[in-house]
Each structure stands twice: as structure tokens, then as C-alpha cells.
Amino acid sequence: MSILKYFHTLRPKKTAAVAKERLQIIVAHERNLRDSPVIEYLPELQQELLAVVRKYTAIQDEDIKINIEKDGECEILELNITLSDENQ
């Protein structure tokens, strides 16, 4: 059978294998979204934080990043604000 197998690997990937690979990626991604906690006030929180920081220094909307991760029982709120050099 090893010769058959060898020729098998030379052939281009069959569509079922492509389907499986694509499904594994999308399903894992969607499960992640599903399992991460939905916090409805997140966009609003982001806007308000942005406003507070702007009182002191000029930053762009994309300079603030909020991320929520679940680590077992623990939810971690990660907040990243990038200050540009010219404003410091």
C-alpha cells in the first residue's frame, strides 16, 4: 500500500480535505466568539475612556484597544492605549 500512498501525496489536495481544513478554522473561530463573554457596554466604555484620555493628550480612535479574555473562571479586561511620541 505504501506505493499507493506515495502517489496519493503527489496528487493535489482533494476538495474534502480543503473543506475539513476550512471548517476547522471557521468553527474554532466561531466557538471562541461564542464562549467569550458578551459585554454590552464595551463600546460605550471605550468611547468614555477615549474622552477622558483626550482631556490630557491627543489620541486617535484606533489608539485605544479593549479586549476581553476568559481564563477559566476569570475574565480579564485588557486595555491598551498607545500614546504617540509627539504628544508626550
Added chain:
Amino acid sequence: MAKIIVVTSGKGGVGKTTTSAAFATGLALRGSQTVVIDFDVGLRNLDLVMGCERRVVYDFVNVINGEGNLNQALIKDKRVENLFILPASQTRDKDALTLKGVAKVLETLKKRFEFIICDSPAGIEHGAIMAMYFADEAIVVTNPEVSSVRDSDRIIGMLSSKTRRAVQNLPAIKEHLLITRYAPKRVNSGDMLSVEDVQEILAIPFLGVIPESQSVLQASNSGVPVTLDKKSDAGQAYLDVVARFLGEEPPVREKKGFLTRLFKN
């Protein structure tokens, strides 16, 4: 103790109603008091597949609204002892089903039946949630095809979050994977996801596989559940599924060509 089993899938057209009819008939053939309920309000079809469309007088929504009683709405199958059908309403919209109403009907049915099969509508909306909400077990019907597998995964997520057992922190719904419209030839040629592939992606316990078969269309054409067609490969596969569901271990039949058997490593 009565068991409530939802037949669900997310995607439409994968074989929920065919499965509900065949599975319920199979259970009844084994001597269990069985009722199969059509939850697809507005688009009822279980009656057609079961061949009792001309006997519908009262429906599920009538019973919930108290316009008719349950005994008037239940249709007794003429071929199989112990088998009953509760048709969906064709005229109302799907919001006619309420949790309270569904709960009441199911409670009454539980006193009389061993198995209550809930044929879910497609989608992830109200109707699908009503069908799965009170379930003890779920049969997730999946075709070996990308959109069906993805939608099944979505439904599996809902089974563990949007149902009574999830909301009340009870033991989780027991899930079963049923792969339908399976074509072993296409799997062998590498153009269809295999049972193992689908199982690996969805990661729920495997119940069975139903081959793609002409007899399924022939059965629905004539309004006969495919499990009553003794010559049908799909019907036989459904009977195996019923046996496996009841805790027996029939072998997984997989018709293979001579060459495939020869070259299988």
C-alpha cells in the same frame, strides 16, 4: 420516564423531518409509545411526510390556545401501533408558540408517551428554540457539506446555552450526531467529508449515518416513513440508528465497492 428528543440542524433541507418521521416510526415499531411533534409553525410538513395530511383537524397551536384538546389534535398512525403525530399550525406565525404553552402540552404528553420527538424548524430563531428548549436529548442532523456542518456547530452551541437544562444548570442535553445524505463513493474519491471528518469537527457522540438514497424521496412522495420500506438502505440505516439509540450495538453498515475494500489500508 418520558424522554423529549429534539431533531435539529440549523440548516434547512438536511433531513430533519425525514429523520423525525423515520426515527419516531422506528421507536414505535420497537413497541415504545411515541409521539412526534411538528414545531415548524406556518410551514408544516411532517403531516405530508407521515401521510396523514388529510386527517389534520386541530393542531399544536390550537391546543396551546385551548381551541381544541390534545386528544382531538393527536393523529394516530394507521400503520404502526403506538405512534402519534401532533401537527403544526399552517395558518399562524411561529410566535404563536410560547414557552408556557409548549411546556404545558409537553407535560401532558409525558404522562402518556415514552418518547416525544420534536421536529425543529430550520434556523436559529424562536421556533427552533421552542423545539429544543425542553429537550433531554438532541439529534443533530448534519450533511457532509460545509454549510450544514457549520450550522450544526452553531446549533450545538445553542443546545448548551439556550435550553432549559442550560438555563437551570441541570445536566446537559445528551447530543447525538446523525449524518445524512452520505455518499461513500464520493467520500472514497475524496470529494465528500467522511463520517470521521464531521465527527472530529463537531465533537459530539456519533449516533449513525444514513446513506443518500432514492428511497427517501420515494417514501416522502408516498407519505410513508422510510423506516417502513423494508427494501430501503436508508430505512435500514434508520432502524440501526433506533437500535443504537436504545443502547444496542448494530454494526455500522457501509456499502463499499470491491476495489475500495481491496485497497483500504
